[in-house]
Amino acid sequence: MATSEKNILNRMYLVAGGMFLFALLVAFKLCNIQLAEGDKYKALAEARTERMFTIPANRGNLYAGDGSLLATSVPKYTIRFDALAPKEEDFEENVQALAQGLSEHLGKPASHYVSELRRARQNKNRYLLLARNLGYSKYLAIKKLPLFNKGPYKGGIITEQRTVREHPLEKIAERTIGYDRLTEYGRYSEAGLEGAYGPYLRGKEGRRLKQRIAKGQWKPLGDDNIVEPQDGYDVISTIDVNIQDIAHHALLASLEKFEADHGCVVVMETKTGEVKAISNLGRTEDGNYYEDRNYAVYESAEPGSTFKLMAMVAALEDRVIDSSTVVDTENGRVRFYNRTVYDSHWGGYGKISAARAFELSSNTAFAKMINENYKDDPKRFLKRLYNMGLNDKLGLEIKGEGTPRFPYPGDKNWYGTTLPWMAFGYGVSLTPLQTLTFYNAIANDGEMVKPRFIKEIKKWDVSVEKFEKEVINPAICSQTTIDKVKDMMLHVVERGTAQNIYSKEFSMAGKTGTCQTEYWLEEGKYISSFAGYFPAENPEYSCIVVIHKPNKKLGYYGNVVAAPVFRKIAQKIYSDTPLVDEVQLASANLPKVDQDFETYYTKAQKADVTMPNVKGMPAMDAVALLENLGLKVEFNGIGKVKNQSLQAGKKIAKNQKVVLELS
Numbered sequence: 001m002a003t004s005e006k007n008i009l010n011r012m013y014l015v016a017g018g019m020f021l022f023a024l025l026v027a028f029k030l031c032n033i034q035l036a037e038g039d040k041y042k043a044l045a046e047a048r049t050e051r052m053f054t055i056p057a058n059r060g061n062l063y064a065g066d067g068s069l070l071a072t073s074v075p076k077y078t079i080r081f082d083a084l085a086p087k088e089e090d091f092e093e094n095v096q097a098l099a100q101g102l103s104e105h106l107g108k109p110a111s112h113y114v115s116e117l118r119r120a121r122q123n124k125n126r127y128l129l130l131a132r133n134l135g136y137s138k139y140l141a142i143k144k145l146p147l148f149n150k151g152p153y154k155g156g157i158i159t160e161q162r163t164v165r166e167h168p169l170e171k172i173a174e175r176t177i178g179y180d181r182l183t184e185y186g187r188y189s190e191a192g193l194e195g196a197y198g199p200y201l202r203g204k205e206g207r208r209l210k211q212r213i214a215k216g217q218w219k220p221l222g223d224d225n226i227v228e229p230q231d232g233y234d235v236i237s238t239i240d241v242n243i244q245d246i247a248h249h250a251l252l253a254s255l256e257k258f259e260a261d262h263g264c265v266v267v268m269e270t271k272t273g274e275v276k277a278i279s280n281l282g283r284t285e286d287g288n289y290y291e292d293r294n295y296a297v298y299e300s301a302e303p304g305s306t307f308k309l310m311a312m313v314a315a316l317e318d319r320v321i322d323s324s325t326v327v328d329t330e331n332g333r334v335r336f337y338n339r340t341v342y343d344s345h346w347g348g349y350g351k352i353s354a355a356r357a358f359e360l361s362s363n364t365a366f367a368k369m370i371n372e373n374y375k376d377d378p379k380r381f382l383k384r385l386y387n388m389g390l391n392d393k394l395g396l397e398i399k400g401e402g403t404p405r406f407p408y409p410g411d412k413n414w415y416g417t418t419l420p421w422m423a424f425g426y427g428v429s430l431t432p433l434q435t436l437t438f439y440n441a442i443a444n445d446g447e448m449v450k451p452r453f454i455k456e457i458k459k460w461d462v463s464v465e466k467f468e469k470e471v472i473n474p475a476i477c478s479q480t481t482i483d484k485v486k487d488m489m490l491h492v493v494e495r496g497t498a499q500n501i502y503s504k505e506f507s508m509a510g511k512t513g514t515c516q517t518e519y520w521l522e523e524g525k526y527i528s529s530f531a532g533y534f535p536a537e538n539p540e541y542s543c544i545v546v547i548h549k550p551n552k553k554l555g556y557y558g559n560v561v562a563a564p565v566f567r568k569i570a571q572k573i574y575s576d577t578p579l580v581d582e583v584q585l586a587s588a589n590l591p592k593v594d595q596d597f598e599t600y601y602t603k604a605q606k607a608d609v610t611m612p613n614v615k616g617m618p619a620m621d622a623v624a625l626l627e628n629l630g631l632k633v634e635f636n637g638i639g640k641v642k643n644q645s646l647q648a649g650k651k652i653a654k655n656q657k658v659v660l661e662l663s
Helices: 002-036 038-049 088-106 110-122 136-143 148-154 192-196 241-258 304-317 354-360 363-374 378-387 418-422 432-443 479-495 563-576 591-605 619-628
Strands: 050-055 069-081 128-134 157-166 179-182 188-191 206-212 218-220 234-237 262-269 275-283 326-328 333-336 339-342 351-353 454-459 462-466 471-473 509-517 525-534 541-548 632-636 641-644 657-662
Touching (some): 069 136, 088 128, 088 136, 128 136, 157 218, 241 275, 262 432, 262 563, 304 354, 304 363, 304 432, 304 525, 326 354, 333 363, 339 363, 339 418, 354 363, 354 479, 363 418, 378 418, 432 479, 432 525, 479 509, 541 563, 619 657
Parallel strands (some): 632 657
Antiparallel strands (some): 206 218, 234 454, 262 275, 262 541, 326 351, 333 339, 454 462, 641 657
């Protein structure tokens, strides 16, 4: 018995000792947590209940050259309600008035908001969503409503701000304007001007402290940010909104007419290299067109006959031919090894000069000229092209520029037929903007300038950085060669492959291009293009139009598909900014003229003057006559007067409006 009691007692001592040791360990751990690791666990607790959130800065605005907005950051606000923040008496006193105000600004009945607010109060909801994506004016109005005007702590209003990037021109030039977004991997996804000049536009992010509440939601602490975001700089582009609109719609009309896959157009100022318009349109499955990819910058493809300008300049500079050199196009079919070069004109053009071969875009003539003069030393031809900078990228700030491609003797893809095929733009590869840069250099008397999309960076109204003209090559060839090929390009429009776009009212010069692509297909696909400049005598703008895969049944030649787009752009730019020659006239005393003027002046002063018939008169003369009669004149179009809104013989009053329709 004594032994059993002793064993039980020993066990009790053992258990009591274990419990004592456990209590000591607990006490030690508590002291350790409180003293040694207190800051660590406090920080962990705070991290679970409070967190610093990033506030994106307002991006700077992107402007067109005339000050029109291309992209801007617009603040949008979310309004929530902390139902436990207001005192009971404040809530009951203001809930009806608050609901009525919310109804007026947000559209739902006041009874709906009364119900929502009371339910939130009952359920202890501290993060009730009331409205998203509010503009600044509505946000301010809601902040002033009863109860909410007491602020976040007494009134329970919670406001959250974010910025949205908007494009006032919507889809026009969307790919050129581009985007600049931070991905989930912490890297910027960039495109267009937004991406190229992102470091200027982004600004500096701010910081705001938020508290974790029920259901994993985060509520801002206070009204103020810990670190205020700094707005980005404004970027002034070279884009001209009017020219951009003209180019966009001219391209769109041709794509729709010929049911093409995609296309692009670029308009560049000759002297400065400023890109005034750039449009890239691709076709969707349902047949609509939108800004898909920046084809003008990235898409490197065979240029076809627009490359004949480069081949002609090289041959003239190397003096292997002259513009008067006679070439036999034979019957429009010339065989090189196992392949045949064809002219689009069945039967050929007979024996013609090199200049005429350019005007008529004879493939056989160019293949023979280049092959006969360079076949023993093809590297000489490539060296001339390289010296003109054709194998180099332009070094654009916009990402994704396509790489020029030229086969070279000794390469595995160099064959006996490579050189003659290069002569008319096959086997080589250039982007539309690279091709245009060369054409622009010809228009600019040999000076090759880098295409430029940006004029200036501004912080508010203070200039941060200006971008000036950048010369790539001061002289791509001699002035003698320039003059010869300029004359050829003028004749292309006047009497060559593009004579269908010739106009007496304004002069243009350029070169058509038609290139077959996807040769393995039975029907074959085509790339139609036209590159040139206007006016021909003193070029102000250069322009390229490239349209891929038009419906062959509707048309596919460059002069039919692409050249009319060029003409429409040139015509509208001429109409909006007509070129005027100032002529000094010698003074002369002509009695008959003086007498006619006095009669006209006397008539114009009479109150009962009638509307004259100005149909058939040049616009300038008609406007001068009518404005001197005291009328307000508006006109549409260019040329001579076709129709007038006021009938001839009708009495007119001073400041009366008349609209003239011009031919």
